[in-house]
Amino acid sequence: MSDPKQQVESLVAKAVADAFPEAGAVSILIERPKNLDHGDFATNVALQLAKSVGKKPREVAEAIVAKMPKDGLVTKMDIAGPGFINFTLGSVSRFGVVATANAQGKLFGRGEGGKGAKFMVEFVSANPTGPLHVGHGRQAALGDAISTLLEWQGYTVTREFYYNDAGNQIANLALSVQARVKEAAGMTVEMPKDGYLGDYIREIAREYVSAHFGDAKGENLAQIQQFAVKYLRNEQDIDLRAFGVQFESYFLESSLYTDGKVDETVAMLKRAGHTYEGEGALWLKTTDFGDDKDRVMRKSDGTYTYFVPDVAYHVTKFKRGYPHVVNVQGADHHSTVTRVRAGLQALEMQIPKGYPDYVLHQMVTVMKSGEEVKISKRAGSYVTVRDLVDEVGRDAVRYFFIMRKVDSHLVFDIDLAKAKTEDNPVYYVQYAHARLCSVLREWGGDVESLKTADLSPLGSPHEVALAQKLSEFPGLLARAAREFAPHLVSFYLHDDVAARMHSYYNAERFLVDDEKLKLARLSLVAATRQVLANGLAVLGVSAPERM
Numbered sequence: 001m002s003d004p005k006q007q008v009e010s011l012v013a014k015a016v017a018d019a020f021p022e023a024g025a026v027s028i029l030i031e032r033p034k035n036l037d038h039g040d041f042a043t044n045v046a047l048q049l050a051k052s053v054g055k056k057p058r059e060v061a062e063a064i065v066a067k068m069p070k071d072g073l074v075t076k077m078d079i080a081g082p083g084f085i086n087f088t089l090g091s092v093s094r095f096g097v098v099a100t101a102n103a104q105g106k107l108f109g110r111g112e113g114g115k116g117a118k119f120m121v122e123f124v125s126a127n128p129t130g131p132l133h134v135g136h137g138r139q140a141a142l143g144d145a146i147s148t149l150l151e152w153q154g155y156t157v158t159r160e161f162y163y164n165d166a167g168n169q170i171a172n173l174a175l176s177v178q179a180r181v182k183e184a185a186g187m188t189v190e191m192p193k194d195g196y197l198g199d200y201i202r203e204i205a206r207e208y209v210s211a212h213f214g215d216a217k218g219e220n221l222a223q224i225q226q227f228a229v230k231y232l233r234n235e236q237d238i239d240l241r242a243f244g245v246q247f248e249s250y251f252l253e254s255s256l257y258t259d260g261k262v263d264e265t266v267a268m269l270k271r272a273g274h275t276y277e278g279e280g281a282l283w284l285k286t287t288d289f290g291d292d293k294d295r296v297m298r299k300s301d302g303t304y305t306y307f308v309p310d311v312a313y314h315v316t317k318f319k320r321g322y323p324h325v326v327n328v329q330g331a332d333h334h335s336t337v338t339r340v341r342a343g344l345q346a347l348e349m350q351i352p353k354g355y356p357d358y359v360l361h362q363m364v365t366v367m368k369s370g371e372e373v374k375i376s377k378r379a380g381s382y383v384t385v386r387d388l389v390d391e392v393g394r395d396a397v398r399y400f401f402i403m404r405k406v407d408s409h410l411v412f413d414i415d416l417a418k419a420k421t422e423d424n425p426v427y428y429v430q431y432a433h434a435r436l437c438s439v440l441r442e443w444g445g446d447v448e449s450l451k452t453a454d455l456s457p458l459g460s461p462h463e464v465a466l467a468q469k470l471s472e473f474p475g476l477l478a479r480a481a482r483e484f485a486p487h488l489v490s491f492y493l494h495d496d497v498a499a500r501m502h503s504y505y506n507a508e509r510f511l512v513d514d515e516k517l518k519l520a521r522l523s524l525v526a527a528t529r530q531v532l533a534n535g536l537a538v539l540g541v542s543a544p545e546r547m
Contacts, residue, residue: 004093004471005030007073008041012085015067016045020053020060032468036461038080039088040468046083057083094464095455097471101527102451109477109534114155120249120317121147122356123328124240125162128232129173130196130379132239134364135330137385138410140245141401141540142361143328145486148538153481155324160249162313165229166257167306172196173232174225180205181218198380204231239385244394244540256312262304265312265347266297274346289342307336311343318344318351325356326484331407334360359484361406368414392417395541399426402539403490420547422502425494429532430544432498436529437545439510443522453523457516462504463524469496473531477538486539493535501528 009030016026026045033042046061053060061083068077076088101108123143126136147157164170176195180202183189191197208227209216218224240246256262266282269275274285280300287294297308317325329336337358344351366373366383376384388397396417403425404410422428440447458467473492480488510521533543 003475004073004089004096005041005475007093008087011068011073012043012045012064015064016049018067019063020049023049023053033086036464039076039078039086040094040464041087041089042080043085043087044083046079046085050083061085091456091459095458095467095524097467098455098458098524098527099451101470101473101530102523105530106534106537108530109473109538110152110154111474111478112154113478114150114153116154116156117324118158118322119150119155119324119326120158120160120322121150121326121328122160122162122317124236124245125164125329126236127164127169128229128236129169130198130232131200131376131384131386132236133379133382133384134366134388134412135361137243137388137397138361138364138401139328139330140240140243140385141398142359142406142486144245145398145402145489145539146326146328146359146481146484148540149477149481149484149486149489152477152538158249158322159245159247160251161247162251162253163233164253166254166309168194170225170229173228174221176201177204177208177228178218178221178224181209181216181224184209185217187217196380198376200232200235200379204228207231242389242394243385244398251313251316253309253313256309256316261312261316262309265315265343266304266308268347268349269297269343272346272348284343284346286339286342286346289338289345291338291342295339295342307339307343310336310340311347314340314344314356315347315349317356318349323352326359327356328359328361331360331362333358357484359406362409364401364410364412366412366414373414388412388414395430396424396426398540399429399490402486403494405485405487425490426541427547428502429490429493429498429536430542431547432501433529433532433536433543434545434547435505436501436525436532439505439525440522440529443511443518445522447526450519450523450526453519454516455520455523457514457520458524460508462500462507463521466497466500466504466524466528469500470527470531472496473535489535489538493532493539497528497531497535501532 009028012030013028016023026049028043028045030041030043033039046064047057049060050057058079061079065077065079065085068074073089073093074087075090078086080086121143123139124136126132143159147159151157172192172194173196175192179189179191179195184205208224211227212223215223269284274288275297276283276285281296282298283294284297285294295307296305298304341354344355345353373383375381376387391414400412400417401410416424420427476488476492480486508521510518510525512518536543
């Protein structure tokens with residue numbers, strides 16, 4: 001079944017063209033009225049056209065209504081106020097989504113707009129210098145949900161983790177572990193100025209000595225660095241598996257240097273004529289591409305600034321055949337956006353403007369018992385993803401990290417996440433699914449038979465409101481994918497589906513004596529359960545059958 005909203009839009013567009021051919025192309029906006037008594041859809045197109053066609057809005061509305069089909073999809077049309085047109089669907093059209101959702105099952109909501117095109121989503125991309133903190137956790141939940149949304153729209157998605165395994169932070173990691181190795185050997189040491197102090201550094205030191213007993217005094221710094229990076233990469237992988245996130249691809253920043261990609265990119269920028277020397281440094285003319293000032297590429301000491309390897313890295317993405325790329329990063333990367341895009345444009349490789357896309361998220365504050373939780377015993381200076389997963393469970397962590405817009409600061413309330421009440425948003429949605437599973441278990445019939453149930457008995461306000469929201473699911477997923485906005489799915493599941501389902505559950509009996517009405521309602525129950533399960537699956541959250 002086609003989306004009723006799109007069908008109404010198409011009919012209105014044809015009616016406008018027939019009534020006012022001189023008007024040309026017209027943007028048709030179809031919306032849900034706030035009041036159910038006003039029908040299923042409404043449009044203000046008559047008000048938009050009135051001036052251009054030289055008629056009063058109500059006259060325009062009357063002309064459009066006169067050209068609309070009088071049977072089939074729309075059974076009633078009203079002109080309200082200054083010229084709004086309200087449309088009421090017939091029962092078959094209004095509840096057709098119930099049959100569609102039940103027939104398509106786990107496939108309901110999927111689209112084909114991506115047509116198999118390759119899409120890379122890069123996220124987490126943490127320095128291998130410690131356990132993943134809650135900011136990485138928000139990134140992991142967002143990146144994985146965005147990837148799934150894109151897959152549901154027909155894209156071939158690669159999730160990539162970019163390991164920042166080069167630079168001063170890695171050197172400080174090695175020095176920190178070396179200091180703990182020497183300390184364990186009974187030597188007096190000072191931790192490096194910018195070193196890492198968490199208990200996990202002592203863990204790495206102990207494991208290093210166990211694996212390299214011949215260097216019990218920590219004299220081989222290069223070997224210590226190699227071991228520490230490998231150890232922490234493995235620890236981060238364990239964190240991500242506990243969080244239910246898997247990557248298809250891993251990319252090492254260090255490879256950009258060992259494979260000569262950074263030098264090659266700089267040489268290309270020079271040949272393109274967008275660099276110059278000044279103050280002992282090499283500069284990129286980023287102002288040619290929208291930046292507020294030119295940026296240093298290579299400092300006077302010969303080292304590259306951080307955005308240069310980022311440009312080289314994105315060249316590899318483009319050359320690997322990814323026409324669509326989105327990076328999920330913290331808001332502190334805001335300045336990176338302009339510089340990386342400027343660098344890519346300066347290469348003159350026909351890389352599209354605006355490549356790559358970015359989703360920049362705000363940070364997370366963790367609260368417990370009304371107070372901010374700032375540190376982890378293991379990490380020392382911050383709360384880790386594993387801390388939260390161990391405390392409240394994977395589902396709550398993932399849902400909470402997704403449920404706010406990315407540009408909103410997220411307060412993660414541990415007490416709320418553990419509460420088994422309707423105030424806990426993930427519990428509220430999961431409980432709605434479990435409730436519907438309970439209804440179907442109590443009925444005990446063949447759920448498959450509900451796919452062909454007669455839906456004509458449906459029509460109460462609760463049933464109409466719920467069916468309307470179910471019909472919006474495919475379009476909602478398409479929009480969430482297009483905008484890289486998984487929070488739209490969490491809002492929809494909570495405010496539109498679960499809330500209406502709970503109201504319906506409290507207002508009506510499903511297992512009534514009237515067999516025809518019972519099967520119609522159970523069919524709506526099954527469709528609602530399916531939408532809740534599919535929506536939670538997109539977010540990477542389970543849909544329990546019992547709670």
